[in-house]
Amino acid sequence: MTEGSYKQFCPVAMAAEILCTRWTVVLLRELIAGSTRFNELRRGVPRMSPALLTKRLRDLEDAGVLERVRRPGDGEGHEYRLTAAGRDLKPVIEAMGIWGQRWVESEASLQKLDPQLLMWDMRRNIDPTPMPQRRSTIEVSFSDQPAARRDWWLVVEPGAAVDLCSVDPGFEVDLYVATDLRTMTEIWMGYKTAAAAKDSGQMVLTGSRALEDALQKWLRLSPFAKVERMVA
Structure with missing residues (x-):
């Protein structure tokens, strides 16, 4: 999934290889907040290019964090749904937001x-x-x-x-x-x-x-x- 590997067995390093590529954590924030459609995700990450968004979604799918499913009632439309592994990231993303609100200078x-x-x-x-x-x-x-x-x-x-x-x-x-x-x-x-x-x-x-x-x-x-x- 990543452009490079830490080459460490440490679980933190292995998780970072999946989660710490550019835009991935912000994209996960949107998925955890409930966005499931490509256009919804684009509105939540407006400065992310469509090509990179597509790549990151595919990367997360390959990592087992989300799955691409057909939208009910729409034979050609798809949605992106978090798997159990993806839903398990919710407290991780929330903890990052709490840390940022608490410690990053507001100015x-x-x-x-x-x-x-x-x-x-x-x-x-x-x-x-x-x-x-x-x-x-x-x-x-x-x-x-x-x-x-x-x-x-x-x-x-x-x-x-x-x-x-x-x-x-x-x-x-x-x-x-x-x-x-x-x-x-x-x-x-x-x-x-x-x-x-x-x-x-x-x-x-x-x-x-x-x-x-x-x-x-x-x-x-x-x-x-x-x-x-x-x-x-």
Whole structure:
């Protein structure tokens, strides 16, 4: 699977040969988070080339970490499903995230911002319970991003997966969120509260008062946001 071998019998070295090639751990994060289709995985690793994604998926399949299966009801479509060996990596990936949140200096992490990855993470963690029992559309606009990456729409419908659009879906917007990418990332990672961002003028909310008041409940936070940080 790897471009080189450590040539050691040590289990750590042998695991590293499978897991420590470029992008592999990040790809596993997406698979463990529930992405199964090629296009879903691409959205979770937007800076990974399709060719490299294909190679890493094949490598993980050869290593017995995942399997490629036909998608139900689609004779030609496929999904990538973790095997027992792949599912056993969940605490490993979570432990890496916890370590990164606890020990990596936040200013360094905030130099590596990506609106597509942020919105994709937010999409899959939204809790629709506090939201109205009808379709809700939230538009997020990043004032510091170029036009092609500035506006994003979250469409939440009861009983359906939350949809993320980078092109206006044509629905009436219930809540408009105007902010910058760094501020939204700080909120998502638990470095700053939405209330503090609103009070400082770094975030402006317009539209449904109910959605605005419940923002921190339905938006939720990164799964690592509650990890106690050991660096400034």
